[in-house]
Amino acid sequence: MKEFVYLDNAATTKVRPEVVEAMLPYFTEIYGNASAVYDFGQKCKQAIEDARETIGSSIGTKASNIYFTAGGSESDNWALKGVAEAYKDKGKHIITTKIEHHAILHTCAYLEQQGYEVTYLDVDADGLVSPEDVKKAIRPDTILISVMFANNEIGTIEPIEEIGAIAHEHGILFHTDAVQAYAQVPIDVEKMHIDLLSASGHKLNGPKGIGFLYIRQGLKLKSFIHGGAQERKRRAGTENVPGIVGLDKAVEIAMATMDERIKKESELRDYLIARIEDEIPFAKLNGHRVKRLPNNINFCFRFIEGESMLIMLDMAGICGSSGSACTSGSLDPSHVLLAIGLPHEIAHGSLRLTLSDEITKEQLDYVVDHLKEIVAKLRSMSPLYEDYAKKHLS
């Protein structure tokens, strides 16, 4: 039978069976409204508060600073638009980076239309933001610095603690999009000077449609979704109790297994990187080799194009991605790969493989074996390879 190797865990993950188990009663048994007076609703309320507790302590803060949302995109939108709105009297300048997720970049573009100014910082060839650059970009009217904790495409982990320290020295709020990093690497909002943090359930083997925004106590942030008095009047909408309960369970498991997963996944990651570098010519690793998410592998294979590679991998039962998953639909090469300095035609041939803790070495061997063939086949069809070979290889 054909293998099935799912290596697109940065896009979305399989929900853990324990998580589904935890959610189930909240669909058909404990379904009451969490804001209601009756006891039956109070059980839901309790479940929500328990989840808030688990999540608060997972990033070193109080439960009451955690606000549930429908996912990472909503959290990012809320953080940026909320700060922009609440602090506009202080200034209208925001600092972010060129490699943020579109949930940040498109929100910034929207804010620019509303009269805000946004500085988009460059990154180096590994995708690292320089704290020095952050410092230089600060102006008297800067109200927010937003730098992602780890990049979703190339896996580079940013120097969040340094950037947070700079933000706070200057009395500027600091937001981090931790959608990829949360529950994958340790995060402490106090130590790292983080004022706002976005996360999403489905990236950590939790359910889709649920996420949270951490908001430091005392921030003036208003509602993004107006209406009922849920989430201490800051986020309206009947609470997604099963989603919250599922997120709770997913976080609990992810935190308990983090050390072990980091160890296992980084080993596998480095094994896969080594095999590809050794066995496939003209392959370039994207992202920082060490400051890197444990589960992220991203390569460019010169002379070939990403989609063709993905379809051929798919035919071998291997799920990977090219560029950012949320924007396939767009034909432009990834803005992240362009930002680390790759030329267009090379950025086109990128492949992202992201591990889960279920992946085995044998599966990775299977992947490399197929990848070698696929790359060779596509190169034999590529006019770019033909030109290159004529010039350099004959």
Add this chain to the structure above:
Amino acid sequence: MKEFVYLDNAATTKVRPEVVEAMLPYFTEIYGNASAVYDFGQKCKQAIEDARETIGSSIGTKASNIYFTAGGSESDNWALKGVAEAYKDKGKHIITTKIEHHAILHTCAYLEQQGYEVTYLDVDADGLVSPEDVKKAIRPDTILISVMFANNEIGTIEPIEEIGAIAHEHGILFHTDAVQAYAQVPIDVEKMHIDLLSASGHKLNGPKGIGFLYIRQGLKLKSFIHGGAQERKRRAGTENVPGIVGLDKAVEIAMATMDERIKKESELRDYLIARIEDEIPFAKLNGHRVKRLPNNINFCFRFIEGESMLIMLDMAGICGSSGSACTSGSLDPSHVLLAIGLPHEIAHGSLRLTLSDEITKEQLDYVVDHLKEIVAKLRSMSPLYEDYAKKHLS
């Protein structure tokens, strides 16, 4: 054993087992990213498109006009803020009513801060909006009329078709918050001249955390949540596939059973209303007697206060609500009851009981029996009743 009678279905409903069944594979088996290239993601995409089809045809429109959101509140926020933003060059005046849900009212208050003007129409003693009033409120700079399809507290169904016709005669967009009415009573967006319609999954025995906004083709509405290219670039965020699949199933069942449910629930509703009116003195039915959601019963019991009544009902295993569920947390009497002209102290003593298709006549008998005792007990403790009794009953 204590009975358990859940009569708060306007707040939220039990998810149907068939719905959970339909969702389950999408948590742990078909979990791929719907935007991905590989076949595994395409299965999710197909499921989403099937759901869009089901929902589109349930309100008489094309699938492509349905956009999934995280629930009714987000849909309402998007509709209002989206229209306000997109059509501000045409004008900055919005017409709505005094009995809308807070997801509308608080969004309007926010828009007022942003420089928009909002007219809040009065309703009559039954909670009906007058189409004449709508017409009179129209100004050259009116860009949107938003009137809820049916009220969540008192169940009154508004003259949507007439209001829609007026809006369109004047070239004004028409939004309806159909969170309570959708899949409970027939809706046809073409016949009723509806340009935007909000709905929420958990009100129709579907999952929490999922809803949709219908947007008529050709409207300029932009994204409310910016980011990835999902939902034809209009609503960012990894698709909540299990939620969407669950909503699909819930809608399918709700539409197939609608006629039958309407018949059954309105009979039970009228039975309960009749028993209360016959057997409990000083009880006043709120909302229109006929133009009324099939599952809504709302009474004011003079001389007593809502919360005490709810707690006592809860002790008998009966879940009901007082005022709007989403705003318990607020101590003010319901804005809806004030709008239909009830004085403060009477508005305080309201009880909303909302049926599901699982409720039996025997359960309602149980409820009335307890309710009689509870009202009597609370009245015996009430100084207001004492005063009244001294004056009129002696």
Add this chain to the structure above:
Amino acid sequence: MYSEKVMDHFQNPRNVGEMENPSGVGTVGNAKCGDIMRMYLDIDENGIIKEAKFKTFGCGAAVATSSMATELVAGKTVQEALEVTNKAVMEALDGLPPVKVHCSLLAEQAIHAALWDYAQKNGIKIEGLEPPVNDIEELEEEEEY
């Protein structure tokens, strides 16, 4: 996402390769996505295309349309080959998803570029053939909202 025919031509592309002494060769790039296609034609003295070969750096649709285009032009006269439009290629493939329509233009343009090269080399004029453009771009079809 793709029709069975597209998948077939993607998995088993016909006529991939180079040609030693082609009668005409054309390379075109797609400005919209940065993909590249090269088409080789072997044309006999009667102006009949005996063989077509291609190489493509591009998505699944680009590979499949190249493959199909080589099949469609083989055996045709130079003049007939001009009628192998992107629409004809798409139809032969049972259609393409809307975002992939531009990919089929690569194939049409690559044929044209190869024919132009042939015409230049032989000093002939082909009725209705325009000089090739380096970067082809379809007219933006903005989705209507």
